[in-house]
Amino acid sequence: xxxxxxxxxxxxxxxxxxxxxxxxxxxxxxxxxxxxxxxxxxxxxxxxxxxxxxxxxxxxxxxxxxxxxxxxxxxxxxxxxxxxxxxxxxxxxxxxxxxxxxxxxxxxxxxxxxxxxxxxxxxxxxxxxxxxxxxxxxxxxxxxxxxxxxxxxxxxxxxxxxxxxxxxxxxxxxxxxxxxxxxxxxxxxxxxxxxxxxxxxxxxxxxxxxxxxxxxxxxxxxxxxxxxxxxxxxxxxxxxxxxxxxxxxxxxxxxxxxxxxxxxxxxxxxxxxxxxxxxxxxxxxxxxxxxxxxxxxxxxxxxxxxxxxxxxxx
Amino acid sequence: xxxxxxxxxxxxxxxxxxxxxxxxxxxxxxxxxxxxxxxxxxxxxxxxxxxxxxxxxxxxxxxxxxxxxxxxxxxxxxxxxxxxxxxxxxxxxxxxxxxxxxxxxxxxxxxxxxxxxxxxxxxxxxxxxxxxxxxxxxxxxxxxxxxxxxxxxxxxxxxxxxxxxxxxxxxxxxxxxxxxxxxxxxxxxxxxxxxxxxxxxxxxxxxxxxxxxxxxxxxxxxxxxxxxxxxxxxxxxxxxxxxxxxxxxxxxxxxxxxxxxxxxxxxxxxxxxxxxxxxxxxxxxxxxxxxxxxxxxxxxxxxxxxxxxxxxxxxxxxxxxxxxxxxxxxxxxxxxxxxxxxxxxxxxxxxxxxxxxxxxxxx
Numbered sequence: 001x002x003x004x005x006x007x008x009x010x011x012x013x014x015x016x017x018x019x020x021x022x023x024x025x026x027x028x029x030x031x032x033x034x035x036x037x038x039x040x041x042x043x044x045x046x047x048x049x050x051x052x053x054x055x056x057x058x059x060x061x062x063x064x065x066x067x068x069x070x071x072x073x074x075x076x077x078x079x080x081x082x083x084x085x086x087x088x089x090x091x092x093x094x095x096x097x098x099x100x101x102x103x104x105x106x107x108x109x110x111x112x113x114x115x116x117x118x119x120x121x122x123x124x125x126x127x128x129x130x131x132x133x134x135x136x137x138x139x140x141x142x143x144x145x146x147x148x149x150x151x152x153x154x155x156x157x158x159x160x161x162x163x164x165x166x167x168x169x170x171x172x173x174x175x176x177x178x179x180x181x182x183x184x185x186x187x188x189x190x191x192x193x194x195x196x197x198x199x200x201x202x203x204x205x206x207x208x209x210x211x212x213x214x215x216x217x218x219x220x221x222x223x224x225x226x227x228x229x230x231x232x233x234x235x236x237x238x239x240x241x242x243x244x245x246x247x248x249x250x251x252x253x254x255x256x257x258x259x260x261x262x263x264x265x266x267x268x269x270x271x272x273x274x275x276x277x278x279x280x281x282x283x284x285x286x287x288x289x290x291x292x293x294x295x296x297x298x299x300x301x302x303x304x305x306x307x308x309x310x311x312x313x314x
Numbered sequence: 315x316x317x318x319x320x321x322x323x324x325x326x327x328x329x330x331x332x333x334x335x336x337x338x339x340x341x342x343x344x345x346x347x348x349x350x351x352x353x354x355x356x357x358x359x360x361x362x363x364x365x366x367x368x369x370x371x372x373x374x375x376x377x378x379x380x381x382x383x384x385x386x387x388x389x390x391x392x393x394x395x396x397x398x399x400x401x402x403x404x405x406x407x408x409x410x411x412x413x414x415x416x417x418x419x420x421x422x423x424x425x426x427x428x429x430x431x432x433x434x435x436x437x438x439x440x441x442x443x444x445x446x447x448x449x450x451x452x453x454x455x456x457x458x459x460x461x462x463x464x465x466x467x468x469x470x471x472x473x474x475x476x477x478x479x480x481x482x483x484x485x486x487x488x489x490x491x492x493x494x495x496x497x498x499x500x501x502x503x504x505x506x507x508x509x510x511x512x513x514x515x516x517x518x519x520x521x522x523x524x525x526x527x528x529x530x531x532x533x534x535x536x537x538x539x540x541x542x543x544x545x546x547x548x549x550x551x552x553x554x555x556x557x558x559x560x561x562x563x564x565x566x567x568x569x570x571x572x573x574x575x576x577x578x579x580x581x582x583x584x585x586x587x588x589x590x591x592x593x594x595x596x597x598x599x600x601x602x603x604x605x606x607x608x609x610x611x612x613x614x615x616x617x618x619x620x621x622x623x624x625x626x627x628x629x630x631x632x633x634x635x636x637x638x639x640x641x642x643x644x645x646x647x648x649x650x651x652x653x654x655x656x657x658x659x660x661x662x663x664x665x666x667x668x669x670x671x672x673x674x675x676x677x
Binding site: 223301 | 315318322323324327328356357358359360362363404405407408428430434536537650651652662670671672673674675
């Protein structure tokens with residue numbers, strides 16, 4: 001749906017070179033500029049809330065451009081009657097999440113009761129891209145290596161388990177976090193062609209977008225993709241494919257083969273990248289599509305998912 | 315992960331493939347009953363790893379797929395009533411009725427809730443005493459006990475605002491319909507392990523006897539399926555028929571007795587219309603006379619005539635194993651997961667959805 005709106009409405013209407021780059025943020029000279037809106041439900045979940053998510057989301061979009069953040073903006077749409085106590089908690093967690101990066105401007109609107117879901121937050125950010133860093137989602141080349149910074153699908157399952165009241169034996173926390181330091185570490189050691197944080201739509205959708213915009217194929221090894229055992233278990237029970245489940249605080253990096261070992265070691269040297277793994281490679285065949293070697297050695301397409309994954313009946 | 319990784323080992327898969335290659339000498343057509351099995355086959359690539367002589371066709375075991383359009387229309391009609399909440403498993407929400415699906419009914423204002431357990435729908439009815447909660451009970455024998463449990467719970471709680479719109483279907487009558495068909499191609503079945511977990515496999519023995527075919531109760535992991543295929547092909551090559559149990563770690567011959575007793579109490583076997591098959595006698599569960607007060611079909615009868623199935627969709631041919639999804643002229647063009655003509659293209663257990671998602675590059 002979102003893809004359809006982008007293709008049929010927003011891109012045709014707003015057409016310009018910056019937008020056409022289809023990156024997590026726009027690159028304007030040495031600046032990177034990004035915006036994101038947050039409508040997550042529930043507002044509070046294990047390991048975070050809508051506030052920390054809104055900060056990490058935009059900071060990570062900047063990080064995916066290779067940029068160091070300068071400042072953020074924050075816009076709040078509050079539903080009339082929303083509890084001050086909850087708002088305070090959300091704002092405090094935003095303050096903690098930004099650290100010393102200023103939230104330099106903002107906006108507040110209140111809508112009638114029943115016309116919002118408590119609070120919606122928009123954040124935008126600008127950052128500076130260090131000289132010589134060019135991260136471009138259309139620059140993946142055959143032979144490149146695909147790395148992921150850690151275990152996938154944790155955030156989506158953590159949210160789902162609270163939203164739907166699913167009780168598992170362990171409490172799953174979101175992995176929402178700022179990836180800036182991890183990205184810096186990788187950029188210092190290696191040439192990086194593509195960086196993306198696979199949020200909504202998960203790893204599969206993001207890799208699919210990269211394959212299309214770079215006009216290359218991507219081959220994944222199912223057995224190499226890190227997924228926590230409890231998250232895998234939840235996905236098995238619910239009939240969800242972890243490849244399509246949302247992440248926060250994880251990034252994909254596509255690097256030339258000669259830089260792969262350095263980049264992986266740099267990721268693993270960071271607290272957020274301890275479980276980083278090499279999960280696949282870029283190939284010249286099947287341009288524009290992602291294929292996966294299954295655990296038992298078969299092969300299948302990893303397609304774009306239409307709509308959200310819905311849990312199965314049995 | 316325990317109970318998962320053991321059944322997805324590449325080495326063991328290769329070993330089983332070699333055993334299948336060693337035993338097969340001529341072409342055989344097998345049908346896996348369950349849509350969950352179809353998806354495992356396609357997702358792990360087994361269909362494309364098997365030796366040439368073995369053809370897999372995909373059975374009717376996708377409850378969403380065999381639910382007729384008229385029943386989906388009925389659910390949508392109920393959902394649109396101001397006094398009702400329609401609760402359903404997520405799988406049902408995108409299945410096209412004659413003019414829309416439940417998700418679009420929801421965006422048009424109908425109160426449709428996605429549930430993970432029918433017992434949650436009972437709790438929803440408790441919390442909303444001034445609304446009627448209708449649970450759209452779709453499924454084979456696997457989900458029937460949980461739905462039966464929900465109805466019994468509602469009765470025990472004295473609820474008068476909980477109803478079941480039953481679309482329960484049974485596997486053996488569908489197998490019989492397939493085998494009795496003149497154009498039948500199926501020579502051996504992989505029976506659905508989860509259905510047999512509840513029902514056992516006694517009821518398959520007369521079928522195997524009468525039609526002189528092997529039926530192998532099979533699990534859902536890649537190695538289960540390879541093992542099930544091996545056992546079935548071996549039986550065919552040796553000229554044996556009868557029921558074998560591959561899924562011994564879960565299934566017992568007599569099934570789950572308490573679950574079966576619950577089914578006997580709450581449901582009664584009835585005739586049921588199947589998408590693509592028409593009415594199959596004694597092929598579904600309806601509520602037993604003692605539980606009729608919970609029957610949504612009685613409380614909220616369908617207004618008007620039931621709509622016909624989409625003429626272009628060949629779901630019936632696919633669900634009977636007579637055609638493969640990609641042999642449909644609309645496959646991937648006029649019928650996609652975004653704009654499905656029929657349920658098999660959207661259900662997470664649908665064969666068309668599996669072909670589209672995992673293998674359309676090779677078709």
